[in-house]
Amino acid sequence: MSDHDHDHHDHAHDDGSQLPEIALRVKALESILVEKGYLDPAAIDVIAETYETKVGPRNGARVVAKAWSDPAYLGRLRADATAAIAELGFTGRQGEHMRIVENTKQRHNLVVCTLCSCYPWSVLGLPPVWYKAAPYRSKAVIDPRGVLADFGVALPKETEIRVWDSTAELRYLVVPVRPSGTEDWSEERLADLVTRDSMIGTGLALVPGAAA
């Protein structure tokens, strides 16, 4: 698992005409599972479509924008994040037990799973490749500033860094610092500033004018 990890599994052959070994084995497995009555192949399509079109970081961005805008909602997130996030309709797999961790000028939070790939699916969708790969999982707990540098983020040297290693079934959502100059913004506009990486802690919220 090195820095060419993103593409090595897609290109087993130079001409791209053949599938990699693992793809063939997964395909064989799927047909056997169907043949034996263990699998409805249409269920796979529904699962994939869910995470391609319905459940992704827009969910988390809505939670963060509301937390920035509504002090009562932030209070509920602090007290019971799972319930407060469910108010917006975001529940379920890999989001059963949620906690928020709030960035401030004094403290920056970063979330990792050193042991596997635990990630808050209900609010961020499926994790990106780098989150699951060895460079991030190995480095985040010992050299988080180095990880941040890999993402082009430099924090003041006195800022405390708190890393959350997701060893149990608790899932962590970072609430980034609200950018200044957004005091009169609607939740909808604010949500556009909240990137996936800012909710993992490998990024910061976008500043006004930089939103895509």
Next chain:
Amino acid sequence: MNGAQDLGGMMGFGPVIAEKNEPVFHADWEKRALGVTLCSSALGLWNIDSGRHARETLHPADYLSSSYYEIWAKGLFKLLAAQGLVSPAELEAGRSLVAPRATPRPALKAADVPARLAGGGPADRPLDRAPRFAVGDRVRTRNMNPTGHTRLPRYARGKLGVIEHRQGSYVFPDTNAHGKGEDPQWIYSVVFKSTELWGAESDPTLSVAIDCWEPYLEPA
């Protein structure tokens, strides 16, 4: 177990490289690998902890040279073989060679997927004994090296920390992964200073929080 999955603090893997505009799946087989994994676990023959253990028992060289969906697929092959659902011979042949076995739950139907994903699999369980530790208590993690599944990473064993939060009571993976029951335990958010984990020269602004089940902890 001290397997290749336990990566915290290792060095030499190079920088973290994020892909711009990364797609949710990089190839169709990744979708299928995710799908067959979730659908197979829905048959009710193993749990999330035994699933993780199947992945971490891959040979370390295999684990470290596989993409994450490959790790999932290889873990799934092992689980399916161990439960008599799909044998290695069947996988090799690409077709069924023996009659299907009974499963606790039927195949997950497409129509039932949304409810299943929205419901998830909560791991909290009631526990009728009081937690041993309180917020603010100093604790030391056990120095242990079990050959089975555990969720106490190597870098945090035998270390001094402070209880910052009580998380509630949850299924204990160390037993649940091995068919020895859920044995619910209290979980604590334990905070460790970087100097405790990584030595006097480490960045003093760093602290690491780990969710620890009560049996991982001793008073300090």
